[in-house]
Amino acid sequence: MIELVGIRRSYALGGETIHALDGIDERIESGEHVAVMGPSGSGKSTLLNVIGCLDRPTAGSYRLDGREVAGLSDAELARIRRREIGHVFQAFHLVPRMSALENVELGMLFDSIPPRQRRERALAALASVGMGPRAGHRPGELSGGERQRAAIARAVVTRPRVLLADEPTGNLDQTSGRAVLELLDGLHAAGFTVVIVTHDPGVARRAQRVLLMRNGRIVRRMPASELRTLDEALAGAAP
Amino acid sequence: MRWSDALALAVRALSAHRRRTLLSLLGVSIGVAAVLVMTTLAAGARRYVADQFRTIGADVIAVVPGRVETSGTIPGVGSAPNDLTIADARALVRGVDCIARGTPLLIGNEALECGGRRRDVLVLGTSAEMLQLRGMRVATGRFLPESGWERGSAVIVLGSKLPPELFPGEDPLGRTVRLGGWRLRVIGTLAPRGTHLGVDLDECALIPVATAQAIFDTRTLFRVMLELRPGVRARAALDPIRAVLRERHGGEEDFTLITQDAILRSLDKILDMLSLALTAIASVSLVVAGFGVANVMLVAVSERTREIGLCKALGATDADVLAQFLLEASLLCLWGGLLGVGIGWSATAALSAAYPVLAAEPAPWAVGAALAVSLGTGIVAGTMPARRAMRLEPVTALAGRRT
Numbered sequence: 001m002i003e004l005v006g007i008r009r010s011y012a013l014g015g016e017t018i019h020a021l022d023g024i025d026e027r028i029e030s031g032e033h034v035a036v037m038g039p040s041g042s043g044k045s046t047l048l049n050v051i052g053c054l055d056r057p058t059a060g061s062y063r064l065d066g067r068e069v070a071g072l073s074d075a076e077l078a079r080i081r082r083r084e085i086g087h088v089f090q091a092f093h094l095v096p097r098m099s100a101l102e103n104v105e106l107g108m109l110f111d112s113i114p115p116r117q118r119r120e121r122a123l124a125a126l127a128s129v130g131m132g133p134r135a136g137h138r139p140g141e142l143s144g145g146e147r148q149r150a151a152i153a154r155a156v157v158t159r160p161r162v163l164l165a166d167e168p169t170g171n172l173d174q175t176s177g178r179a180v181l182e183l184l185d186g187l188h189a190a191g192f193t194v195v196i197v198t199h200d201p202g203v204a205r206r207a208q209r210v211l212l213m214r215n216g217r218i219v220r221r222m223p224a225s226e227l228r229t230l231d232e233a234l235a236g237a238a239p
Numbered sequence: 240m241r242w243s244d245a246l247a248l249a250v251r252a253l254s255a256h257r258r259r260t261l262l263s264l265l266g267v268s269i270g271v272a273a274v275l276v277m278t279t280l281a282a283g284a285r286r287y288v289a290d291q292f293r294t295i296g297a298d299v300i301a302v303v304p305g306r307v308e309t310s311g312t313i314p315g316v317g318s319a320p321n322d323l324t325i326a327d328a329r330a331l332v333r334g335v336d337c338i339a340r341g342t343p344l345l346i347g348n349e350a351l352e353c354g355g356r357r358r359d360v361l362v363l364g365t366s367a368e369m370l371q372l373r374g375m376r377v378a379t380g381r382f383l384p385e386s387g388w389e390r391g392s393a394v395i396v397l398g399s400k401l402p403p404e405l406f407p408g409e410d411p412l413g414r415t416v417r418l419g420g421w422r423l424r425v426i427g428t429l430a431p432r433g434t435h436l437g438v439d440l441d442e443c444a445l446i447p448v449a450t451a452q453a454i455f456d457t458r459t460l461f462r463v464m465l466e467l468r469p470g471v472r473a474r475a476a477l478d479p480i481r482a483v484l485r486e487r488h489g490g491e492e493d494f495t496l497i498t499q500d501a502i503l504r505s506l507d508k509i510l511d512m513l514s515l516a517l518t519a520i521a522s523v524s525l526v527v528a529g530f531g532v533a534n535v536m537l538v539a540v541s542e543r544t545r546e547i548g549l550c551k552a553l554g555a556t557d558a559d560v561l562a563q564f565l566l567e568a569s570l571l572c573l574w575g576g577l578l579g580v581g582i583g584w585s586a587t588a589a590l591s592a593a594y595p596v597l598a599a600e601p602a603p604w605a606v607g608a609a610l611a612v613s614l615g616t617g618i619v620a621g622t623m624p625a626r627r628a629m630r631l632e633p634v635t636a637l638a639g640r641r642t
């Protein structure tokens with residue numbers, strides 16, 4: 001369970017202060033499937049990074065499964081990133097000199113999981129995203145969709161509770177994108193809490209709930225089924 | 240993170256850039272090889288010089304005229320001393336218990352003539368005791384007569400190289416040679432003995448010390464060589480010798496006692512400085528190599544900024560990231576060190592083959608130190624880049640930015 005209270009994230013840029021997150025209060029239940037939408041620069045990625053413990057909020061309280069994250073040390077944050085959270089990025093972020101298999105194993109290295117177990121789990125994760133036959137290929141030898149599937153295998157191989165995806169289909173064509181989304185749906189069905197940032201209402205509608213952001217605030221929460229377009233949804237939001 | 244995994248990652252990362260890795264590694268290996276060659280050469284030189292002086296013999300003390308202020312250095316310059324005479328030599332042999340035997344020694348250069356041939360030789364004016372004292376061997380005839388040191392006689396013993404030059408194809412025994420206007424009869428020839436302290440004994444001619452005094456028109460000796468009784472330490476003999484001579488020289492200590500130990504000790508000091516200087520010069524190249532490695536690691540960190548961000552997103556701790564880059568730098572330097580030891584070893588082998596007198600192998604400690612130093616270079620050179628990597632924020636690093 002993710003509980004955010006009064007979360008702010010500000011950047012001092014030159015003389016002025018930019019509030020990327022300007023007071024976020026939100027609660028995402030375990031096993032929920034949530035989409036985050038909003039105009040460019042509204043703070044979606046920043047929110048996801050805070051939830052993923054990649055970024056520290058400037059102010060506010062963030063409780064993950066009841067545990068306050070804000071004051072944790074770097075080592076403790078690293079442990080949470082290792083065990084509790086899986087990341088899927090728009091740009092895939094696979095290490096080019098490593099095979100798909102090695103990329104999937106990479107996270108487990110930091111958890112000191114023994115090599116044999118690591119390999120078994122990585123192969124199983126790759127198989128579960130339909131990438132079993134391509135395990136030995138390097139990212140350069142894979143299509144965009146295949147790369148994102150390998151990246152999803154990497155995100156879930158450590159069995160985290162929360163899966164965070166920042167525009168996972170942003171760099172993909174429709175067909176590859178759909179395959180990736182179906183994977184995410186399947187993971188949600190398997191019990192993962194999934195938070196996905198997207199510009200595409202079609203993608204957002206696959207979630208249960210949509211959070212609409214503007215200027216660093218969540219301005220509207222709605223069931224995904226009621227979403228039509230971003231503009232329309234924002235028009236209905238409180239100013 | 241497990242060490243084996245970290246190591247495997249480091250090896251993978253380094254081998255992904257073979258050429259760059261090889262070039263920076265070569266820098267280190269040249270530095271290490273230079274250090275190794277220099278220390279080995281210094282050791283070879285030291286052994287060569289020490290061997291030369293060791294042939295003085297641990298049980299031999301040389302008395303030379305003149306006072307040398309810093310004890311242990313080789314005399315030569317000093318205030319005008321009292322003569323060191325044959326009588327002094329005799330008094331020492333008679334008056335100091337722990338001396339087994341002694342011989343006066345006078346050295347000069349003179350032309351040796353016979354028939355039409357003429358050759359400059361080093362003339363040693365000495366006595367019968369010299370044979371045993373210096374471990375010489377007679378090849379033909381006999382050595383200098385055992386008569387009293389003050390009594391000269393017109394005889395000469397030739398070093399092994401002289402007979403073939405002066406009497407090619409003939410027996411020199413009984414022949415007469417001219418030395419500085421004196422006619423001397425050849426009574427013996429010596430077996431080859433080799434160079435000793437820069438003097439080729441095989442090219443020397445030996446005559447009775449009194450004869451030499453007459454030829455060179457001098458009363459003072461070049462030195463008195465004293466051999467100690469078995470089991471007596473040179474140190475224990477110094478004071479009695481000093482006492483006898485001082486009394487004979489009116490209380491003045493106008494002579495210097497030289498022992499092998501003292502010479503070796505002062506040589507050691509000089510050679511230590513030499514080794515140190517050579518090693519320091521060679522170390523400069525290692526420092527330069529260290530900068531090269533630091534630079535390569537900085538390049539690696541900025542190239543792999545996103546990867547570092549990713550590793551942090553996947554749960555790598557700051558320590559993991561730090562260790563990773565330190566390990567890469569250390570590995571780079573250690574490989575360079577190993578290669579450098581190989582190069583250094585071959586170079587010293589080649590040098591030893593070319594200059595056998597300086598022949599030496601790299602000492603195990605030098606090899607160990609070279610590897611330790613290269614590893615240390617890696618750690619020092621890798622620290623700054625590794626810390627830079629460690630400090631990267633996950634979000635900014637993932638975006639490929641550094642701040």
Ligand SMILES: Nc1ncnc2c1ncn2[C@@H]1O[C@H](COP(=O)(O)OP(=O)(O)OP(=O)(O)O)[C@@H](O)[C@H]1O
Pocket residue numbers: 011013018019020038039040041042043044045046047
């Ligand atoms: N490192 C930073 N320094 C300064 N300002 C930043 C930084 N990162 C983000 N911002 C600002 O914070 C605001 C929110 O950025 P964020 O990336 O969260 O937006 P977003 O909703 O993800 O936009 P997009 O849809 O374009 O990805 C933006 O105005 C952005 O310029």
Ligand SMILES: [Mg+2]
Pocket residue numbers: 044045046166
């Ligand atoms: Mg964004």
